[in-house]
Amino acid sequence: MLIAGIGYYYMLPKELFNDPFATVVNDFRGELLSARIADDGQWRFPEVEALPEKYEVALLMFEDQHFYRHPGVNPLAIGRALWQNLTASETVSGGSTISMQVIRLSRKGKSRSVKEKLVEMALATRLELRYSKSSILKLYASHAPFGGNTVGLNAAAWRYFQRPPKNLSWAEAALLAILPNQPSLLFPGKRNEKLLDKRNRLLQRLYNAGAMDEISFELAKAEPLPDGPARLPQKADHFLSYLAQSGAKGKVTNSSVDGFLQDRVNSVLNAHHALLKTDGIHNAAVLVLDVKSNQVMAYAGNVPESGSEHAGAVDVIQAPRSTGSLLKPLLYASLLDEGLILPKTLIPDVPTFYTDFAPKNFTRKYDGVVHADMAISRSLNVPAVNMLKMYGYPKFHQKLRDLGMTTLNNPPGFYGLSMILGGSEGTLWDMANIYAGMSRTLNNHSSRRFTTDYQGYAFASFESKDFEANREVPSLNASSVWFAFKAMLEVYRPAEDASWKLYSSARKVAWKTGTSFGYRDGWAIGVTPEYVVGVWVGNADGEGRPGLTGIKAAAPLMFDVFDLLPETTWFKPPKSELVTAIVDRETGFLSSPYSAKVDTVEIPKVGLRTTTSPYHQRVHLDKTERFRVNAGCYPLKDIVTKNWLVLPPKEAEYYKKKNPMYLDLPPLMPGCEDTSLSLMVMDMIYPQENAALYIPIAQDGVRSELVFEATHRESDIELFWHLDDVYIGSTLSKHEISLKPSPGDHIITIIDPEGNQFKRKFRVLSKESEE
Structure with missing residues (x-):
């Protein structure tokens, strides 16, 4: 007896089912967004958590009316089945309880012999000792076949009726109760009268038992049968893939995504794709985040209609791409955060050259100097590089990593100053998260330094993901974010691209666009206190297209998505x-x-x-205010003293072209020495100090020329040029000169008529030294 008891105890496997499950993601209402078939090719959703009342009542009425009263085996049902089978001379009834059917489903493909029936009976009684009645019902509903490759109640409800089990009608619940008994009866294209008759007979029994009233009974009988299994919704395929890769494969994710919004975002995305593809632009992605709840509202990783021929399966939200200008507001806020600049601080905006890097503004035009906030509003490249040089690219590299940019896998020197112009790659996921984190910082500002979890916070809430929570990282002060968003609110664009005004919205949105080198990526990110909308447009294979810019390709899509969202507010100043x-x-x-x-x-x-203005100085003028003078050469009583804006020569050269009110510093009166000011009267625009230059050789073997450019405070003065102390010529007004210096180190010297000198060292590389 002891051995028999031990054998009985261990006869039931610890795990009844080890079948793979489909991967499923629902929206926040519980509606199915997308699903991916299980690895064995079956639409088998993860096990149900609860059975809807209508289905349970119908199932027990059809399969096992005494389920809650028997120990796993119903002797009366077994006896009745034996009698029916003997009188019919064939198997017409099995007499199996639901517990026995669970055992048969778990044993897969075993013969339906008397011996196997006895084994099922023994295992069913053991099953009842391990599991509660409700758990046994859920095991049955989760693993019962419902025709074709549809397994389990959840999958069947969606494939046959396009709704979750909790929303099934009486007719639908009755059909799913009988379908596992003969799943082949429901077949597309057949009239299925036999199945309809079986369903209606079960409905009659339910009505007779008082489960429904007469009106519900008549309405249920009038419902037609489904034509067959339908395709499951695939509203957020890329989100599903992301969840599967993040640990949710084979599980149900109850996400924060709004299914209605997801549908509308997909529609807007397809509408814009219809226009973009005419220009050879085939891919786009949209991410919508709820700032206050830290959750994803919509996730469209690519154009639903782009197809496999254009890499439509690629989830661009998670793909590292060149960030273009998206980092500029982050740099601006970082500089403000450390007291290195003020919002209106003048930043140099002149042609700048480094050894292997020569940033240029998008328009190839320069202002000389520009206010820092306007540099962000106008997305000027050269001022951004100058600001990064001021802040330090190693420190900015670390700041971005702290804020949640996960793609900076190389050391700071790998990116250098080009980091701010798209020399580094980022994902739409990271960038939208960072901007949403800034929005939350401003929403929750206080008198202390605010810290928050920028990284990973906007993940959809679902049980299978164990991401870093409440991670304390250095953040930006609310005041710095406030001025950054103000600059993003006042977006300006070149006159030749006046169409940007058409993209502005009635609501206040702080927004930033970005365009990568070669027109490969167009970005747009918009921020309000409630939402962040991030958009990427381009080709997944990296092909650039003329006109693929953030302002033209991505911004219109971003604002159309904002129009789908509820009304928004604006930030309060901290x-x-x-x-x-x-x-x-x-x-x-x-x-x-x-x-x-x-x-x-x-x-x-x-x-x-921060410091006081370095550009204003006090100057002493003669009574006509045409010359600078001092007490040593001019009567003290006649000297006029004024405060004067004095920009460096290079900046002044470009600034006065756009600012006619800017006045050059008057020249010294003949016979006066400059004892009041120590001014730089000229500067070299190109090349930079100690630059290493290479002179290319044309196809005909002739060496090209280098063009040297200088500037002087007096625009109409003549300058005299010397190369290695050898006079080479003069320039008047426009100070450019072309030279062919030999390989090696050189010094170029410029002298003005007053004897002021300027020297610049540079090196010319030979082809061999370059290699």
């Missing part, structure tokens, strides 16, 4: 982090005694540590 200060109106620095005009404005508190 008053506790702001302070009133007197600022030089022209330069944006803190005012100095030499400031000509000042404004009283709010700045970040940390901005009080």
Whole structure:
């Protein structure tokens, strides 16, 4: 007896079913978004968590009315089945309880012999000792066959009726109760009268038992049978793939995605794709985040209609792509955050050359100097590089990693200053998360430094993902974010691209676009206190297309998605982090005694540590104000003293072209020495100090020329050029000269008529030294 008891105890396997499950993602209402078939080719959803009442009542009425009263085997049902089979001379009834059917399903393909029936009976009683009655019902509903490759109640409800089991009608519940008994009866294209008759007989029994009233009974009988299994919804395939790769394969993810919004985003995406593909642009992605709940609202990783021929399966939201200008507001906020600049600080905007890097503005035009916030609003490249040089690219590299940019896998020197112009890659997921984190920082600002979890916070909430929560990382102050978003709100674009105005929305949106080198990627990210919408447009294979810019290709899509969202508000200024200060109106620095005009404005508190304006100086003029003088050469009583904006020569050269009110510093009066000012009167635009230059050789074997360019405070002055102390010529007004210096080290010297000299060292590389 002891041995028999031990054998009985261990006869039931620990795990009844080890079948693979489909991967399923639902929206926040519980509606199916997308599903992927199980590895064995079956539409088998993960096991049900609860059975709907209608289905359970119908199932027990059809299969096992005494389920809650028997120990796994019903002797009366077995006896009745034996009698029916003997009188009919064939097997017409099995007498199996639901518990026995669970055992048969778990044993897969065993013969239906008397011996196997006895084994099932023994295992069924053991099953009842291990599992509760409700658990046994759920095992049956999860693994019963429903025709074709549809397994389990969840999959059947969606494939036959396009709704979750909890929403089944009486007719639908009755059909699914009888279908596992003869799943072949439901076949597309057949009239299925036999199945309809069986369903209606079960409905009659349910009505007779008082499970439904007469009206419900008549309506249920009138419902037609489904034509067959339908395709499951595939509204968020790329989101499903992302979840599967993140640990949710074979599980049900109850996500935060809004199914209605996802549908509409897909429609907008397809509409824009219809236009973009005419220009050879075949891929696009949209990500919508809810800032306050830190969750994903819509996730469209690619154009639903792009197809396999254009890499439509690629999830571009997770694909590293060149960021273009998306990092510029982050750099601007970082500089503000550390008190290195103020919002209106002047930043140089002149042609700049480095050894292997020569940034250019998109329009190839330069302002000389530009206010920092306007550099962001206008997305100017050269000022951005100058700001990164000021901040330090190693420090900015670390700042981006702290904020949640996961794609910076190389050391800072690998990217260098080009990092700010798209020299580094980022994902739409990371970039949207970072901007949403900034929005949340501004929403929750306080008098202390605010820390938050930028990285991983916008993940859809689902049980299978164990991501880093409540991770404390250095953030940006709310005041810095406030000014960054203000700059993004006041977006300006070149006159020749005036169509950008058509993309603005009635609501306030802080937005930034980006375009990568070679027109391979177009970005647009918009931010409000409630939402972040991130858009990428391009070709997944990296092919560039003329006109593929963030402003033309991505921004219209972004604003159309914003139009799908509820009404939004705008951020409140973080008053506790702001302070009133007197600022030089022209330069944006803190005012100095030499400031000509000042404004009283709010700045970040940390901005009080910035310097006063270095560009304003006090000058002494003669009574006509045409010459600079001093007490040694001019009567003291006649000297006129003024505060003067004095830009460096290179910046002044470009600034005065766009600012006719800018006045050059008057020249010294003949006979006067400059004792009041130490000014740089000229500068070299190209090349930079100690530049290494290579002179290419044309196809005909002739060496090309290098063009040297200089600037002087007096625009109409003549300059005299020397190469290695050898006079080579002069220039007037436009100071450019072409030379063919030999390989090696050189010094170019420029002298003006007043004897002022400027020297610049450079090196010319030979082809061999370059290699």
